[in-house]
Amino acid sequence: MSPKKRSADQEDLNVIAPSPRKLRRSVNEDHIETPRQVAAVSQAAVITDSSSRRSNNGNGSNDSLLTPYEGRKPRVLQNASARRAIRLASPAASVAPPVTPSHLSKDDNNNKDKTKNVTPSPEDYKSPAKRRLIFGKLVEEIVIQPNTKRVYNLVKKLTGSLGGNGSCGPIYGELTQGSMQKMVNLMKQHTQLDKTSRFIDVGSGIGKPNLHVTQDPGVAFSCGIEMELDRYRLGLKCLQRVLQEAVNDAHDDAIKDKVRHNCMFLHGNIMSARTFDPFTHVYMFSIGFPPKLWVYLSEAWNRSQSPYMICFHGPRTLINDYEFEVELLAQTPTSMHASGEGHQGYIYQRKGLTDKTVQAFIENAPCDKVFERAKTLVQSGLEPLREVVDQTVAENWTSRRSMTRSEAKRHGIVLSK
Numbered sequence: 001m002s003p004k005k006r007s008a009d010q011e012d013l014n015v016i017a018p019s020p021r022k023l024r025r026s027v028n029e030d031h032i033e034t035p036r037q038v039a040a041v042s043q044a045a046v047i048t049d050s051s052s053r054r055s056n057n058g059n060g061s062n063d064s065l066l067t068p069y070e071g072r073k074p075r076v077l078q079n080a081s082a083r084r085a086i087r088l089a090s091p092a093a094s095v096a097p098p099v100t101p102s103h104l105s106k107d108d109n110n111n112k113d114k115t116k117n118v119t120p121s122p123e124d125y126k127s128p129a130k131r132r133l134i135f136g137k138l139v140e141e142i143v144i145q146p147n148t149k150r151v152y153n154l155v156k157k158l159t160g161s162l163g164g165n166g167s168c169g170p171i172y173g174e175l176t177q178g179s180m181q182k183m184v185n186l187m188k189q190h191t192q193l194d195k196t197s198r199f200i201d202v203g204s205g206i207g208k209p210n211l212h213v214t215q216d217p218g219v220a221f222s223c224g225i226e227m228e229l230d231r232y233r234l235g236l237k238c239l240q241r242v243l244q245e246a247v248n249d250a251h252d253d254a255i256k257d258k259v260r261h262n263c264m265f266l267h268g269n270i271m272s273a274r275t276f277d278p279f280t281h282v283y284m285f286s287i288g289f290p291p292k293l294w295v296y297l298s299e300a301w302n303r304s305q306s307p308y309m310i311c312f313h314g315p316r317t318l319i320n321d322y323e324f325e326v327e328l329l330a331q332t333p334t335s336m337h338a339s340g341e342g343h344q345g346y347i348y349q350r351k352g353l354t355d356k357t358v359q360a361f362i363e364n365a366p367c368d369k370v371f372e373r374a375k376t377l378v379q380s381g382l383e384p385l386r387e388v389v390d391q392t393v394a395e396n397w398t399s400r401r402s403m404t405r406s407e408a409k410r411h412g413i414v415l416s417k
């Protein structure tokens with residue numbers, strides 16, 4: 001990175017520190033000779049406003065050490081890492097240059113050690129709110145809950161890092177963890193996605209979106225329906241592992257972010273459902289859906305009462321082409337796992353939706369028969385759910401044959417024709 005670029009980056013971070021080259025220049029200009037003096041200048045370089053001066057020794061007598069930045073107006077620091085860098089430069093710390101002290105001489109180990117204590121590490125620069133891309137652009141940092149991360153790791157162990165292994169090849173379409181979190185955040189912000197929500201993923205694949213919202217925000221009912229048998233089986237296997245983890249967590253008081261369990265997967269074609277009720281959030285990673293499916297989804301949506309729909313097609317496709325009765329609420333760019341391909345994620349609400357109708361639907365929604373068993377099962381709690389999932393996995397996993405219709409019926413699973 002060029003010194004010019006580095007300087008610009010530091011401005012972005014609101015750490016008003018000169019680049020090493022600039023620092024060396026200012027050191028020469030001020031005729032400072034000893035490494036200790038260099039360190040002192042570095043210290044001053046971190047903090048530029050009047051409050052920072054006070055922090056040098058409590059009475060502002062170190063003003064003479066301030067760099068040419070002292071003439072500037074005090075800046076309001078938006079950036080958390082910058083604020084933290086300033087906190088680190090407390091009187092006790094005494095030295096806080098965000099500059100790696102490569103310019104210190106070999107025998108200046110004392111200063112080096114002091115500097116080490118207070119120099120913000122690369123981790124410190126990583127603000128909880130912003131992240132820097134390789135060419136310096138700052139982007140919003142996506143915060144993912146620990147339980148969500150644990151679940152993704154469990155899934156990765158079972159399915160491999162490429163995700164989505166299935167009968168149609170090793171890679172299939174799914175969002176990255178960060179992009180899924182972005183969609184979850186957007187749903188929380190615009191559609192009240194919370195612990196009372198009921199979420200369906202239409203074409204759930206191996207089930208990551210379902211498992212994600214099961215953890216964050218911990219929806220009441222997360223249901224996936226997938227017609228590809230191998231993907232459904234993988235999803236079920238992942239759910240089984242997640243439920244084991246949820247059981248372990250339930251017995252461990254030390255764990256704060258417990259793995260949650262309100263999830264079930266169905267094997268079948270969404271076209272066997274007449275409506276999307278009782279789901280408050282109808283999610284679909286719709287890339288590649290055929291027109292016939294779109295027509296069906298539109299009819300089913302217009303028959304349903306579900307308030308929100310989340311998909312990866314814009315209003316032109318949804319409203320103009322397929323006549324979904326929806327209004328656009330929000331959209332955000334997302335990227336796909338493995339390929340990195342980008343797609344806009346869109347959040348819609350039912351046309352004419354009011355807070356009152358949403359509340360009424362949350363409290364008392366009809367339920368399409370396709371989802372009835374799964375809903376009751378999830379409501380019955382972790383142990384009964386786990387028992388059924390274990391049994392279903394055993395029946396599915398140990399044999400190569402597909403489930404019989406009677407087995408499927410026993411588990412409330414809809415088989416595709």
Ligand SMILES: C[S@@+](CC[C@H](N)C(=O)[O-])C[C@H]1O[C@@H](n2cnc3c(N)ncnc32)[C@H](O)[C@@H]1O
Nearest residue numbers: 173174203204205225226227228268269270285
């Ligand atoms: C692109 S993948 C998305 C997987 C998952 N939703 C995700 O975001 O990680 C779409 C999935 O939809 C499934 N699918 C397509 N048409 C379907 C239908 N009519 N009923 C159920 N699943 C379907 C496909 O088999 C595929 O696994």
